[in-house]
Amino acid sequence: MTDKLDKVPAGASPAPAGVPPEAIKAIPVRHYGRWVAGVVVVALLALLGYAFSQGNVRWATVPEKLFDSTILSGLWHTILISVASMALGLVLGVLFAVMRLSKNPVTSSVAWLYIWVFRGTPVYVQLLIWFSLALIFPVFNIGFYKDEMTDVMTPFLAALLGLGLNEGAYMAEIVRAGIQSVDEGQTEASHALGMSQAKTMRRVVLPQSMRVIIPPTGNEFINMLKTSSLVVAVQYPDLLRAAQDIASTSFAVMEMFFVASIWYLILTSVFSVGQFYLERHYARGSLRSLPPTPWQKIKSNLLSLRSDQSGGAA
């Protein structure tokens, strides 16, 4: 090797072995615009903060009421109604998506009608309609069970039906898009193996459509956590209702809205994290390597830091 190197003509100036090439040291471009924009934004934020500090807010009330038993009970009800409505919405979504895609014109038309009605009217109106059902059907009678409608249609049931059926219409469209995103070759391969229509759907198509369905569904759930505040309209004791109840007796109206907002923020943040892991789970097989979890990122950053240090010391 060495004698070969010696024979290289001097004009070719080969990189000497063992010496790394010189790194470029240049003066970076100055981004004055970024500095100006940063200063302006900070100033605006400061102004906003100042305005709030001058406002008539009793800040001490906020942490005081954050863990009030009424608030915590409201929080629990908000989670309960959101999860229950989302579960109902998911089941209805899958059902109506499959109906919408079926070859039977009756079922696909019915699914279309459902989506048209429940997606086309405001969820607030739907909640009020369910809650007021006793006005047109005073008695609930399905043969083996009979009762006053006002006893049957509790605030929970009205909230569940209002939010769940509305959600089902949105979910149906999301699931349909997911099912249609799966390559036709997958269905063919499954059929060629002798798998039935139903097994093909359950074992091959739906699991793959999950990758397309999960992200918008996570958004839907986060929306649901917030939309559930509308159930105040049907007397359901959710987080917002709890905050309003305390506000009406303590006169700390804005403070209680802040308390509710903090809890909504916490809820949506926690479920965003859950969504990340769910999406990661269903990315199996579609990505060569899964994206690192935040914890893995931290760990690898720490490791690279350590190796940098050891490299610097050597």
Next chain:
Amino acid sequence: MTPMVKAEGVHKSYGAAHILKGIDLEVNNGEVFCLIGPSGSGKSTFLRCINHLEKINSGRLYVDGQLVGYRQKGDKLYELKDSEVAAQRRDIGMVFQRFNLFPHMTALGNVMEAPIQVKGESRAVARERAERLLDRVGLADKAGNYPSQLSGGQQQRVAIARALAMEPKLMLFDEPTSALDPELVGDVLDVMRDLAESGMTMVVVTHEMGFAREVGDSLVFMDGGVVVESGHPRDVLGNPQHDRTKAFLSKVL
């Protein structure tokens, strides 16, 4: 002895496009039957008719003496139910040009899926066979990999193992090497050659003339939806009689 596949005047059209214009042929038991021809000649369409992925418009198609997709009573034809069509397909393996492996399952999972779901086999039995089949196609060490972590050639070999897991009496190959990088074609052809030697009846749509000549027992040249020429691969490829066959072979050989 009844032929494994028998086609009588098979026609197929999509709307105005007339793809198959009367195909008559017989595939004997244990035979490697090659279908060649220019793209658009209808050879893939014909293959897909054999397991009823496509419905034929007229004629009759039999697999192992059974009418495909229909039941005949007197002179009336009755469409089979989905479950009956599925039952017919259990005995016919198919390998696709684009592999169509299930991307959310590992190689092993792909091979185990149909025996468990269709035959109701226990996981242990299905697993044992799947491992044996993956070993047979040379991928015992890739059992835990997802399709996206395999090369095209490896994916196609898993797809062959998946089809074999149902222990079919007939295997259909739809241009199994056309989507592969040239250096990966050999591995897949080796597996197919091995399968042919074991006595499997195979219908192969292919552009691999070398494979057809070497492994094929019969060969059919299709063009424009009809069979132009058929015979032993050596004869058809070595001494074509029709001008269209000659023109096609001069381009591909």
